[in-house]
Amino acid sequence: MSLARLAWASLLNRRLTAGLAILAIAMSVALLLSVEKIRRDARTSFGNTISDVDLVVGARSGAIQLLLYSVFRIGDATNNVSWESYEEIIARPEVRWAVPLSLGDSHRGFRVLGTDASYFEHYRHGDGRALRFATADPSTQGPGVNPFADLFDAVLGSEVARTLGYSVGDPIVVSHGTGRVGLVNHDDQPFRVAGILMPTGTPVDRTVHVSLEGIEAMHVDWSRGAPVPGQTTSPETLRATELQPRAVTAFMLGLDSPRSVLRVQRSINDYTDEPLLAVLPGVALRELWNLVGVAERALLIVSSFVVVAALVNLVSVLLASLDARRREIAILRASGARPAQVFTLLALEAGLLGLGGIAGGLALHYAVVLVGGFWFERRFGLAVGVTWPEATDWAMLGTILVSATVVGCLPAWRAYRRSLADGMTVRV
Amino acid sequence: MPAVGPGPAATSAIDIVDLRFRWPGQTRDVLDIPALSIAAGSRVFVRGASGSGKTTLLSLIGAVLKPDAGRIRIDGTALESLSGGARDTFRADRIGFVFQMFNLLPFLGLVDNVLLPCRFSSTRRERAAADGGTLENEARRLLAALDLDVDALASRPVSHLSVGQQQRVAAARALIGRPSIVIADEPTSALDADARQHFLELLFGEVAAAGATLVFVSHDRALENGFDDVIDLMGLNTASTGGQGMRAEALR
Numbered sequence: 001m002s003l004a005r006l007a008w009a010s011l012l013n014r015r016l017t018a019g020l021a022i023l024a025i026a027m028s029v030a031l032l033l034s035v036e037k038i039r040r041d042a043r044t045s046f047g048n049t050i051s052d053v054d055l056v057v058g059a060r061s062g063a064i065q066l067l068l069y070s071v072f073r074i075g076d077a078t079n080n081v082s083w084e085s086y087e088e089i090i091a092r093p094e095v096r097w098a099v100p101l102s103l104g105d106s107h108r109g110f111r112v113l114g115t116d117a118s119y120f121e122h123y124r125h126g127d128g129r130a131l132r133f134a135t136a137d138p139s140t141q142g143p144g145v146n147p148f149a150d151l152f153d154a155v156l157g158s159e160v161a162r163t164l165g166y167s168v169g170d171p172i173v174v175s176h177g178t179g180r181v182g183l184v185n186h187d188d189q190p191f192r193v194a195g196i197l198m199p200t201g202t203p204v205d206r207t208v209h210v211s212l213e214g215i216e217a218m219h220v221d222w223s224r225g226a227p228v229p230g231q232t233t234s235p236e237t238l239r240a241t242e243l244q245p246r247a248v249t250a251f252m253l254g255l256d257s258p259r260s261v262l263r264v265q266r267s268i269n270d271y272t273d274e275p276l277l278a279v280l281p282g283v284a285l286r287e288l289w290n291l292v293g294v295a296e297r298a299l300l301i302v303s304s305f306v307v308v309a310a311l312v313n314l315v316s317v318l319l320a321s322l323d324a325r326r327r328e329i330a331i332l333r334a335s336g337a338r339p340a341q342v343f344t345l346l347a348l349e350a351g352l353l354g355l356g357g358i359a360g361g362l363a364l365h366y367a368v369v370l371v372g373g374f375w376f377e378r379r380f381g382l383a384v385g386v387t388w389p390e391a392t393d394w395a396m397l398g399t400i401l402v403s404a405t406v407v408g409c410l411p412a413w414r415a416y417r418r419s420l421a422d423g424m425t426v427r428v
Numbered sequence: 429m430p431a432v433g434p435g436p437a438a439t440s441a442i443d444i445v446d447l448r449f450r451w452p453g454q455t456r457d458v459l460d461i462p463a464l465s466i467a468a469g470s471r472v473f474v475r476g477a478s479g480s481g482k483t484t485l486l487s488l489i490g491a492v493l494k495p496d497a498g499r500i501r502i503d504g505t506a507l508e509s510l511s512g513g514a515r516d517t518f519r520a521d522r523i524g525f526v527f528q529m530f531n532l533l534p535f536l537g538l539v540d541n542v543l544l545p546c547r548f549s550s551t552r553r554e555r556a557a558a559d560g561g562t563l564e565n566e567a568r569r570l571l572a573a574l575d576l577d578v579d580a581l582a583s584r585p586v587s588h589l590s591v592g593q594q595q596r597v598a599a600a601r602a603l604i605g606r607p608s609i610v611i612a613d614e615p616t617s618a619l620d621a622d623a624r625q626h627f628l629e630l631l632f633g634e635v636a637a638a639g640a641t642l643v644f645v646s647h648d649r650a651l652e653n654g655f656d657d658v659i660d661l662m663g664l665n666t667a668s669t670g671g672q673g674m675r676a677e678a679l680r
Contacts, residue, residue: 006536006547013535327530333492334527335601336520336548338513 003341007348010328014321021310021317022356028310029361029400032303033393034368038376039296041384043289046072049202050252050281052124054261057081057089057268058250060275064291067284070101070250073111073203077103080247085274090253092267094260097122100248102215107174110160112208114215114245117146120155122254125202134158135168136195148211151239153194159205161196168193174208174218216243253278307400311407314353318346318411322418329415343409343416350408354401362389362397440501441468441609441641442489447498449484458484460666461498464659468503468608471632471642473652476661482645485661486611489643490523491515503608520549524602524640526612531598532586538578541586542567542600545607552605559606570600573637574630592623599631606638613645628654 011018050056050071058066059079068074090098099122102114113119120131133155136147147155154174156166166172171190191210199205217238255261261280268278329342337345366386373384389397444464450457459481466472476482487493488500491507494515500507502522510518524545532541543563546553553563560566571578574596581589586597595615602610612631616624628651635642644655652658 009535010533328533331527331531331533331544334490334519334525335544336516338516338548340513341548 003345004348004352007345007352010325010345011349011352017317017321018353018356021314021353022360024310024313025307025354025357025400025404026360026364028303028306029358029397030364030368031306032300032396033361033365033389035299035303036393036396037365037369037387038384039299040390045201046288047285048126050124050285051126051128052122052254053252053281054255054258055253055265055268055278056250056281056284057253057276057278060277063277063279063284064288066250066277066279067281067288069103070252071203071281073103073113073207077249080249081251081276082247082274083245085271085276086248086251088273089268089271090251092264094255094257094264095253096256097254099123099252100212100245101250101252102212102245102247103249105174105215105218107160107172107208108164110157110164110206110208111203112174112210112215114210114212114248116212117148119209120147123204123252125200125204129200131200131204132198134161134196134198147195147209148214149194150192151211151213151217151243152191153211153214154191155195155197155209156193157197157203157205157207157209158199160208161193166193166196168196172208174210212245212248213243216245310357311400311403314350314357314404315407315410318350318353318408319414322411322415325415326418329418339416343412346412346415347405347408350412351401351405353408354404357404358397358401439468440465441470441503442466442643443499443501445499447488447500448496449481449488449493450496451484457496459488461485461664462666464664466641466643466657468641469639470656471635471654472644473655473658474643474645474661475647475649475652475658476645476665477647480661481665482661483613485665486613486643486645489609490525490611491519517549520545521551522608524604524607524610526595526598526602526610526615528614529591529594529618531601532589532594534585534587536586538571538576538582538586538597539564539567541597542571542604544601545604549605552607554605556605567600567604570603570634571597573634574600575626576600591618592627595619595627596630599627599634603634603638603640607640609641609643610635610638611643611645614647615644616646616651617648624651 056066056070058070058077059081061078065075065078069077086098086100089095097118099119100115103111105112105114123131125131133147136155147153154172160166170193172193173190191214197204220238220241220243253264255264265278265280268276332342332345333339369384369386373386376384442465444461446463447459447461448457449459474482474485484493488495488507489502491502491510492515495508498508502518505518507515507518533544536544543556546556546563556566557563560569568578576593576596581593586594589597595618598615599610599612602612610631615631616627619627631642632654644651
């Protein structure tokens with residue numbers, strides 16, 4: 001039997017206290033791993049939301065704010081971009097494609113986005129994946145076919161359809177404003193579900209898409225943000241009317257070459273007719289991470305303190321057991337164990353507890369990811385999948401193991417000193 | 429009476445000259461032994477009241493403590509000249525201990541408890557393996573010789589054994605690999621009279637079989653019969669014994 005087996009046998013003999021110490025470490029390790037995982041998956045999810053877009057343009061505000069409301073559907077725009085400016089900018093020779101975005105309405109808590117067919121053609125997520133329809137009205141399917149064939153056609157993100165139980169052909173009512181309840185319903189202009197998109201793991205899943213003209217149609221009988229009493233226009237009349245969008249909230253641009261990006265960005269930012277802002281999504285995203293990084297670090301620090309607390313607990317458990325183990329140590333000494341071996345035994349024990357805690361923490365972490373992942377995805381639209389720990393995780397776990405062994409040296413040192421001082425006395 | 433005299437005799441297992449020891453932080457010596465010699469292969473009874481320095485003497489002979497002054501020779505080796513590590517090796521190789529009670533590690537099985545010294549001493553490991561064919565066989569042989577039914581007892585935790593059985597397991601552990609000296613510190617004080625006599629007979633038999641010297645400490649004079657020599661520590665130790673009970677607090 002080696003010293004490691006002795007340490008193991010001794011630990012088994014004290015399995016309750018040892019188990020609790022391991023549990024404390026396991027829980028802290030699981031917390032740390034889970035916080036790290038959610039942080040990383042959130043970044044990946046955000047990073048996956050927009051791809052292959054050269055510039056995002058909106059009314060002048062902050063780059064992060066523009067990115068948040070236009071791409072992530074978080075918060076609201078302070079101002080719109082006039083239709084004239086939009087048309088002028090997309091007419092530039094460098095612009096290969098443009099996707100208009102018109103926000104400001106909602107449907108039962110989900111954002112309504114006014115856009116056009118180019119959205120389904122050019123919007124990319126993940127590593128360049130296009131949007132795909134899960135189910136659609138036959139008339140809207142196929143490449144080059146406008147999903148908004150009718151003025152009142154709506155295309156739903158997968159989560160909207162799942163949560164609200166919609167299928168193709170169902171009527172939906174859009175309300176003005178972006179709140180979850182109340183507000184003013186545009187119940188005189190019911191839309192119809194024309195298609196449902198495949199899940200993307202992006203805010204698209206939680207968006208109701210309608211045409212820009214549809215947005216205009218909702219607001220035809222409105223004036224200054226409120227319905228005009230007594231005035232209703234029938235859907236038939238609206239379909240016959242040429243509805244001209246007056247503004248967009250923001251738009252995405254695809255340019256002919258990467259070299260054009262900075263030039264176009266500069267000219268949009270210097271646009272004289274109206275204050276506009278063009279941002280590179282990647283740059284804005286990085287700015288966002290700098291901002292979010294503070295909160296992330298705070299979370300990480302808190303988790304680290306939980307680990308430290310677990311290690312302190314480990315020391316206290318080992319120290320408390322020392323008194324009871326004085327006899328054990330005296331027997332070992334009498335049998336020829338050197339003080340250094342007694343020291344090693346105790347340090348090894350702390351290492352074993354640390355190892356057990358880490359193994360338990362990994363198991364707990366994966367249990368949390370497996371069970372909590374579904375809920376998390378439903379609740380926050382954030383895909384948290386089971387993945388192998390990354391290099392930084394292993395480094396963290398290694399640090400915890402080394403720390404457990406190092407803090408275990410404190411009780412080991414006490415045992416060592418005592419084993420020298422006690423001599424052959426075995427106290428009861 | 430023991431051969432008390434200066435200088436190591438050729439047949440001495442233990443030779444002590446002008447030994448003095450004081451616990452750190454104490455103002456008085458707990459031990460001051462001008463001379464003590466114990467012949468190799470003898471069975472010596474050391475008698476003394478509690479607090480008379482018995483356990484300290486055993487720790488010094490067992491190379492656990494280092495004397496402040498004087499000489500201790502065990503099998504011709506001067507312990508005071510050994511370094512800490514060398515003393516540990518020396519103890520592991522040459523000395524078997526039996527304590528008063530709670531001798532066994534509760535988390536090890538019967539045989540593993542007996543084999544504990546073989547883990548720390550290659551000399552005793554090799555000798556035990558040679559004696560019994562394998563280590564395990566030797567442990568079982570010793571346990572059987574000490575009247576323990578290994579097959580019946582091995583399945584139970586050692587803490588469930590009776591005190592008498594535990595003490596005999598401890599004796600087997602002290603004897604495995606034939607150390608030259610077996611030190612027993614009041615090993616029978618928790619036993620009843622019959623078990624005490626039984627234990628002594630078995631211990632004597634196996635110590636003789638191993639060719640070891642037995643140093644047996646007790647305050648119970650009824651046990652003196654059967655020993656070759658009796659040493660009265662009170663008479664031998666010229667240090668004042670008024671420090672009774674002080675040692676326990678010495679290092680707290």
